Amino acid sequence: MTHNSSRPAPIHIVGAGGLGREVLDALFAAGRRPGNLVLVDDHVTATEIHEVPVLRPEDTDGGLFVVAVADPAVRRRLAQRMLDRGLAPTAVVHPRATLAHDVQIPAGCLVLANAFVSTRARLAAHTQVQYNATIGHDSVLHEFVTVLPGANVAGNVVLEDDVTIGSNACVLQGLVVGARTFVGAGAVVTKSHPADRVLVGVPAR
Ligand SMILES: CC(C)(COP(=O)(O)OP(=O)(O)OC[C@H]1O[C@@H](n2cnc3c(N)ncnc32)[C@H](O)[C@@H]1OP(=O)(O)O)[C@@H](O)C(=O)NCCC(=O)NCCS
Structure with a gap:
């Protein structure tokens, strides 16, 4: 160096x-x-x-x-x-993002302005929570997950490796989204889904 x-x-x-x-x-x-x-x-x-x-x-x-x-x-x-x-x-967290007191942000993560990450949520390395997106309490984001602007991940959700949640999509509480699945903009995920899907609409399918 x-x-x-x-x-x-x-x-x-x-x-x-x-x-x-x-x-x-x-x-x-x-x-x-x-x-x-x-x-x-x-x-x-x-x-x-x-x-x-x-x-x-x-x-x-x-x-x-x-x-x-x-x-x-x-x-x-x-x-x-x-x-x-x-x-x-290294992690980059916008100073106007809000993180619960017990949330750790590992290396490689990005948390943009007005994002909210609630208590006991766990973010793995290289995850992104973009602006205005919210992550509910106790939710777990595995490595390289992307949560696009304005998306809402409820409490106790698991997003496996490389999942993307599109702008303004919602994932309801307690669900699991399988690795690499892409949830389209505005979709509402109402049940757990396996890996490698593209989901759109309300309810998402
Ligand atoms: C879901 C998504 C990945 C699909 O992309 P794609 O494979 O290129 O799909 P296409 O644009 O070819 O559309 C295929 C069909 O799905 C529909 N569609 C695409 N995205 C949709 C969405 N989010 N919700 C509902 N329908 C959708 C299209 O209207 C089209 O329907 P048709 O076949 O009846 O005409 C994409 O549209 C999407 O939502 N990406 C998220 C974008 C986002 O959040 N961007 C934020 C950037 S900051």
Whole structure:
């Protein structure tokens, strides 16, 4: 690592699209300054965004990272790429997100503005709770789950690995959503579902 050890390690936001800029905004709101941040993207042609440099993954040189990509499979792949380059995952929580006093946010997670995570909810590494989304008490989100803006996950729900809950969808209390299942925008999940489904509508099917 070449960064100056007297300063906090730079945070690399992997993905310089819309979600990447939202993560940048969360970090600015938390008091981070552009000099301590890096965007990482294979495709974006800009060399800087909001005064934050944009690097290719192969040009990164240590520090911390969070992946700002909603798709769980892509997020997994990019996280592994950063780990392989020796970067360490870190969590980003917008200062205006609300977390119950007993909630821990593990490395790689992203919690955006006005999200609410209730008591004894458990988030695994690299989960995302995007803005205005809510996670009910005692619910468990496994690795790389994505909860998109405004979605409502009730209490005692289990979302297995790589599940996505679309904008403004609801998952009713006590249900299990199987790994990699995608719940479409606005759907209401009224029963448990197995892995690898795409569910839409009310009730979701
Ligand atoms: C469910 C979803 C993944 C399906 O995507 P897709 O496979 O590309 O589906 P298509 O857009 O081809 O639509 C297929 C059919 O499903 C319907 N459909 C798509 N999404 C739907 C939804 N959320 N609720 C109800 N019906 C839906 C379409 O109208 C279409 O119906 P038709 O065959 O009668 O015309 C997607 O529409 C969705 O809801 N994604 C979540 C988006 C979101 O939350 N974005 C937030 C970004 S911040």
